[in-house]
Amino acid sequence: MSFPEPLQQLIGDRLDRELNWKSRCHPLVGYLPQRPSTPLFIKREDELNANVVGTKQRKYLSLLPALEHSGNRRIILIGSAHSNNVLGLTQLLRNRNYDVRALVKMPGNKALTGNHLLLSLLLPGDCIHYISHRDWPDVEQIARQEANRWAVRGTPAAVIPEGGYSEAVLPGILTLAADLQHNCTALKLQFRDIWTDSGTGVSAIGLLLGMRLLGMTQPRVHITQIAGDPDAFQQRYRQFESWLVRQLGSPLPSSSPEVRFIKPATAASYGSVNKTILHATGHIARETGLLMDPVYSVKHFYTVKCEMERHMPTGPQLILYNGGTLGLCGFQSQLASLQTIV
Numbered sequence: 152m153s154f155p156e157p158l159q160q161l162i163g164d165r166l167d168r169e170l171n172w173k174s175r176c177h178p179l180v181g182y183l184p185q186r187p188s189t190p191l192f193i194k195r196e197d198e199l200n201a202n203v204v205g206t207k208q209r210k211y212l213s214l215l216p217a218l219e220h221s222g223n224r225r226i227i228l229i230g231s232a233h234s235n236n237v238l239g240l241t242q243l244l245r246n247r248n249y250d251v252r253a254l255v256k257m258p259g260n261k262a263l264t265g266n267h268l269l270l271s272l273l274l275p276g277d278c279i280h281y282i283s284h285r286d287w288p289d290v291e292q293i294a295r296q297e298a299n300r301w302a303v304r305g306t307p308a309a310v311i312p313e314g315g316y317s318e319a320v321l322p323g324i325l326t327l328a329a330d331l332q333h334n335c336t337a338l339k340l341q342f343r344d345i346w347t348d349s350g351t352g353v354s355a356i357g358l359l360l361g362m363r364l365l366g367m368t369q370p371r372v373h374i375t376q377i378a379g380d381p382d383a384f385q386q387r388y389r390q391f392e393s394w395l396v397r398q399l400g401s402p403l404p405s406s407s408p409e410v411r412f413i414k415p416a417t418a419a420s421y422g423s424v425n426k427t428i429l430h431a432t433g434h435i436a437r438e439t440g441l442l443m444d445p446v447y448s449v450k451h452f453y454t455v456k457c458e459m460e461r462h463m464p465t466g467p468q469l470i471l472y473n474g475g476t477l478g479l480c481g482f483q484s485q486l487a488s489l490q491t492i493v
């Protein structure tokens with residue numbers, strides 16, 4: 152693995168040796184408005200790992216070696232029943248023979264569907280601990296208490312916060328900017344704009360900090376905030392920035408790319424999916440050949456479409472597909488009932 156400096160020195164020996172960190176870019180046909188002056192490309196973060204969402208895979212690139220180094224063989228995960236992070240990390244940790252426990256927010260829907268069903272296939276019932284909505288604000292504390300109980304018995308446990316939000320993911324999330332540079336070199340073009348989506352914001356922060364380290368002030372970055380708001384994003388950005396400065400041992404280049412935050416154009420609250428999103432899932436599949444998860448990626452692409460129809464940018468555009476097809480499986484019955492309408 153080799154990265155341009157100063158990334159190589161910072162992250163070169165801190166990534167898992169086997170997990171993939173390169174994804175391809177190819178022209179995007181269909182769905183988004185097509186103009187000769189605005190060539191559209193898609194970055195296939197979904198192809199990084201067939202079973203793990205792309206943004207999460209980049210976090211695990213450095214999280215897994217950090218866990219290995221810590222020596223803990225028991226890991227406590229935190230998230231909703233449909234969390235892509237809990238599902239992705241459970242697979243990779245079980246592959247490596249860790250003892251995995253999940254603290255899961257009690258789902259509104261008792262029927263086992265989507266990620267919740269897949270998680271229950273991966274972990275026996277006594278390894279999934281449901282936390283009520285009332286107790287959910289204290290979930291990190293509950294996890295630490297559980298970790299302490301294990302420690303007393305001689306098997307210390309590591310707690311992974313919701314969404315994998317921790318310093319250990321920093322080297323991994325910086326790989327996106329380096330990979331983007333590879334894509335630009337291979338395609339022999341410079342993108343004018345990048346369109347990505349965010350939940351915790353950690354992946355987009357990795358992109359921005361990686362670009363800054365590599366001295367890239369272009370392209371401009373548009374972020375569809377599927378969850379959270381610009382203030383919370385800025386706060387997290389500053390947290391990661393300070394971790395990075397400490398790890399680097401020197402100040403960061405001051406110039407960074409221009410950033411713009413966008414709200415979802417429909418079904419704005421996190422996790423909600425409406426008829427517009429379900430129809431868009433079908434349109435994207437028919438027009439582009441991509442089977443996208445509704446909660447993040449379809450909402451992101453629909454929002455980018457609305458933005459481009461309002462104001463068509465010029466120059467090469469790169470849209471990140473951060474999700475994956477697995478995210479569709481919780482929506483089978485809703486999509487099936489739509490087929491008569493489409």
Ligand SMILES: *Cc1c(COP(=O)(O)O)cnc(C)c1O
Nearest residue numbers: 235349350351352353354447474
């Ligand atoms: C987690 C996730 C994101 C956002 O990643 P963050 O680092 O939390 O901002 C985007 N798309 C999908 C499908 C995800 O699971």
